[in-house]
Amino acid sequence: MIVVAGEALIDLVPDRPATAGPAADPALPALLPRRGGGPYNTAVALGRLGSPTAFCSRISTDGFGEALMAGLQEDGVDTALVQRGAEPTTLAVASIAPDGSAGYGFYVEGTADRLFELPATLPDSVTALSFGTCSLVLEPGASAYEALLRREAARGVFTTLDPNIRTGLIPDADAYRARFRGWLPHVGLLKLSMEDAAWLAGAQDPAAAAREWLAAGPAAVVLTHGRDGISVLTRDGGGCAVPGAQVEVVDTIGAGDTVNAALLHRLAAHEALSADAVAKLDEAAWRDVLGFAARAAAVTCSRPGAQPPYAAEL
Template sequence: MVDGEPSLTVLGELVVDLLPDPGGDAGPHGTAPRYVAAPGGNALNVAVAAARLGAPVTLLARLGTGPLAAPLRRHAEQSGVDVGRFVAATEPVSLAVVGLGDDGSAEYGFHVAGAADWQWTDDELAAALPGTTAILHVGSISAWTPPGCEAIARLVERVSGTLLVSVDPNIRPMLAEGPVGASLGNDADAVRRRLQRLMLHADVVKVSTEDFAWLHPGADPDLGTSVWAERGPALVLMTDGGRPLRVARPGRPLLKREIPQVPVVDTVGAGDSLAAGLFAGLLRRGVATRAALAELTDDELVAVVDEAALVAALNCTRAVADPPTRAELDARRDLRPGR
């Protein structure tokens, strides 16, 4: 039972993204490219985007050490995120070096060994979850990297059926398998098992076609979205870059929704912004339980999904993860599909 105004709680990692400065000088020998440090990570991006849209949001994160920790906290606070339940960690902050393709797509190199984000304990999580939580969002690296992923899975199992649980696999293959993954205690089979454990209790799953292809090599995305929805979640959203979103619910036909076409600066934080737009839209419509989500008509759900897609699109028009405010979103409703 929710104690107070239904809210969103986001659980996951805080990451500093080092992004190339397109106007920066690489030095006389071209060997000193300039980078800009920007707050990032799935959890931080989702929380910030939802808060900017006016949703009540608490971020559960382990704030690591070092000079880059304070800006991460400040970024969340300035967007209206409740950071009062941050855990002061002794391990370092996670770092990602980002490369951008000509189309704005992002490629990541990670420096995360021994980082704070993977060290959650049962005691830390037992004390962290606010009583107002109606939607709990988990996912990305912290949800499938030990030892903390085990504590996160136990939390999800404990609250399953009492609130809406959202899972986003957000696979980073470099960290999920291979030598770097092995150094973190990850391999492909183990990551798939950990995610399956979470998705058994998920009410909402947001997944990209890239993630789906990694989880189910060679499988058809249309069929896969519908099959996933029949296996437990009340809603599955599959993103596919600039192509239509797939929307699946149990016992209903697969829906596809065009996404707004915008000039893309980069795609950093696009999927996170879409998830945040979904959560903010559900809470604004009073959808705080699985039963209420299941009762939404297709037209009502499409309205929420289309708005979430617009949030993601507007994020892509600006550098780094920089999602729109509610006012900025309202000002660009002309970009929604069908208009």
């Protein structure tokens, strides 16, 4: 079983692009509620692909929280590790650029997912554990997720990390970068967008930084390049890249989360859910894994909101 740990929230997505200038429509676009959150999307995508998956989080008991729980259950995701609380659900207000890229503003004060507590144990059947996004920033839950990462990595669970940087939630960039580097010895696979890599590198060249991150612990670093595809750097100094699958982009919401899920799903097919197994993958295997992830992400980009594909669509 693959466990995904992190936040679940509601994306408020505009029903049309906003306009500007003298001819702008004075009416604001309607905001449509969509289930979301990077880890939540990753869990749903894994469920849709057919991987046995569980979600580890804290979800509100409000109406949005009930909808989030229903979405997990509809796609076969085990919710036994989900904690519940009466606090409201986190909201993320999305803005969609003409090219389909998304920006976010967050409403996070006093919300349920921030109060996540370290679970006493995870099932013995756990084969991989995935982390990322807001859950690693917002305290006090962030420290609980970090403790879970360190504890499970120490007992040999394969861990993956997608920081999925949301700069508006990070009050001290240098402190976060230092904390990120502290996670790396406990991470088996690191996945980043090129934008996130550049932000985390700070004044350093992102390519050089990625090599340093690789040396700190992960067996491989996967980098996403938007419509230009996906690449991987491996511990032995190798790597390869695949092109993106070309589609008409509606928006990019959930695309990176779909990549996370597709990587785990396809690595499982190669019996490579361990750092040692990932380190031994050859170029042909990596091209298969990355190509599968690129196709899955393209499907998500072809429709509004975070709607990852089902296995039959691939």
